[in-house]
Amino acid sequence: AAAFGLYFPRKEYSENVYIDQPAGTPLLRIHTLRDSHGEVAHFHLCQNLIISRARSHENHWFQIREKTGLLYLSKSLDREDFNMLSVGNWMPLSKVMLYVFLSSHPFQEKECDSATRTTVVLSLMNATAPACSSLTARQLCFTEMDLSFHIKENKPPGTFHQLQLPSVHHLCQNLSISYDLLAAEGMPFRYNENTTGVSVTQRLDREERERYELIAKCTVREGFREMQVEVPFLVNVLDEDDSPPFLPNGTDTAEAVVEFNRKEGTVLATLTVYDADTTPIYPLESSRKKYTGSIITDDPWISETFRVEHIFDEIHFSPNGSQVRGTQHEYKLVLNKSISVTEHRSFQLDVLVNDTEFPGPERSVMLHFNVSILPVSIQFPNMTYQFTVNRNAERFAQIGKICIENCMKFRGVNISYKLLSPNVSCYPVSILQGREGKWGSLYVNDSSVLRRPECKEIQYTIQATDKQSRKHTKTLLTIVLEGTLLKKEEDCPDSCAVSKHRAECEECGGLGVLTGRCQWRQGSGKGITTNYSTCTPSIKTCPDGTCDVIESKDPAVCPQDCTSGNIIGGHGKGTGNLGIKSGHGICYCFPRQNCYCEKDDIKEQLCDEMCKTVI
């Protein structure tokens, strides 16, 4: 809490000042509200007028009554003063600023650093004061600034504004200007007709209601004429930390299970804490310090392995029909590092949530996470793998995937697959690590072996190893070679993607083909589409929108997924600017060079009905 709690109900006040207004002219009245009973406000001006950012000038003209907060002219401003104060103002309207300071004791000399201050903006009107008859009712009644105030909750009542404008009242004494404040029934505000003061009549509670919308009404009477002006009058209630944290439905426990997902950064469980107070997200750091959540443990392994992430968000309560802002805090239990597959334990982890600024014993809540860390076994499903490979397959043909049990569910577990070489000379296949270290991809590494008649059935042992724990497991893999050798076509390109037409595509082979021949994918042919026509080693894997590990070994295998070069024609690029995600018509590529997407020319019928009859 501050040393003293007097405060201004507005951040800024404004008024116009005219040339040659006489000394003693009242300009405006500033009010304060108290923090506790018995405080007395003392107002004080600082030495300088702020003209613009870089300019200031000693104040010779304005003074404030220390007790009442009435700001008045102590010396008339002549044209020369005006010109001097307007220098450096390049706005159409010259403005000077004054700071009014506040203290609960009489001011000592030069006390200009009190934190409690408000700004008065004076617009220098380049004219003498207008005649009352030339002012509109709006100008006679209210200043340009919105009537918007803030009042702190739980503070004693008091007067915080005066509707009457001292400057107008002083200038236009023969006009009758009266005010009224229109408020709905039961609002805690009162208007005093004699002083035109508006006061708050009771302590406010922001958690009950945080906004009051009233209407200030002004009536100007001039002989038989009567004019009325109405403007909104808003009061915002400022929040202080007067509510403790509480748990929705009393839930203070959550289950947190670690099994296949063991990766650093995984959110295991979330518990929610509510608070009826607001928590500003700006500035963020101070709110983080204000509301803390910390793991209570003396086990170093726990504090290294887990962390708590705190996010909060604004929510709304409706205590009695009006919407009131509150806060929802979420405390997430997060893995601070990846956990080994061998780890096996369960325990209760406690998190202490503390609303540090709440004055009272209920400021903290204990959250419990029932953590169970289960081990996962590294083993192949109980079977041996068997793949058949066509003898006409080319290098980089994809044969199949190898995967230990539950491998697709793993996160943060890195499995590496290895082929233990057989003691034969037939050795056509290799294995490559798939992305994210989950599975292994089998592919043809040496196609010449496939053509050798003595190689028929090859036995391998596959080993899968968990990188972190070095745990490993083995299984058998049989590769059966089948099919009869086809004659190699002459002058075929080594990449399927080069072929533009179905016929040339299907009579050639290329890198990555499974049966010796490329495959043709017939697209739908509607504009630029993901389903474009193209020639590929295998429709199953290319183009499928991802450039997998085997395709990325050689740019000739599947440029449709992997190209980073230019694509000429209507197209859309794939993720990371690789490959052709969508194309117009037929897309074909020259590896390491450009790709082209174009509509095939419409083949005219060789002979139409007319021509046939002639023949």
Add this chain to the structure above:
Amino acid sequence: LAGPPSPPGQDPRGWRAAVDCVRANELCAAEPSCSSRYRTLRQCLAGRDRNTMLANKECQAALEVLQESPLYDCRCKRGMKKELQCLQIYWSIHLGLTEGEEFYEASPYEPVTSRLSDIFRLASIFSGMDPATNSKSNHCLDAAKACNLNDNCKRLRSGYISTCSKEVSATEHCSRRKCHKALRQFFDRVPSEYTYRLLFCSCKDQACAERRRQTIVPSCSYEEKEKPNCLDLRNTCRTDHLCRSRLADFHTNCQASFQSLTSCPGDNYQACLGSYAGLIGFDMTPNYVNASTTSITISPWCSCKGSGNMEEECEKFLRDFTENPCLRNAIQAFGNGTDVNLSP
């Protein structure tokens, strides 16, 4: 109402003709007393507020001497050579002179004296028709066509569009930083008769309004996963000299006032539209929030959620974009091809 714009070089209010800060810095450096005081002042201002600074005799003396130097009133021009250097010099003096955080800051840029009507005159020359005549056409499409017929506009426009729609990786669908840079180049280097037509074209149907909303490629330059709090965003913007200057310029030229017919300071629409376009490509990038044809709502990518006790201030800040009669009138006036008639 303000008078007609004065010819450049002669100032309307009797203050010294503004020198830009780069030039002022050179003039000051050539003069030993000025340069030593400037150094002193910069040391004084480092990390202190005005009051503590003025409490020091030496600092006060330096300030008084510098009040007479050209550095004191120096300004910068939008898109000038060495703009960033100019702004660095400007803020090196002005930052320490703030009284804490001000809601509105004065613009470091020179006042704009040109008018919308100047743009219309130019625009009607190259479009061959008055923008207000043809009611059936799609103005935003016409603006894109006009831009494509101009080499410079076409080059920089396709430049920012391809930069802003280039996917970086599966997680990052574009490089926001590069996109912003390309947008800034477009709005700084292409004449406003092209850029304003793209930004502020008037629309009668949704397709046109959607095209207008898409002008700055909002999916990359504007939208983000999370909406930050506006005060937080303002704070981020104020840590950067350029963004801070553009925001101050926007507040200076688009601040709604009751003193004028149009709600704009000095009834100058051109100045407001220019400072709006000057914000594009920074953290405070504004855009149309939807493709509505009836009401124009502009906002930066932020909200007042989570403002705590600063909600009033946050909403006031946001309203300068979303409910700003000056900005709205300026955009509508440009769309209709009308400007304020200033009596000569």
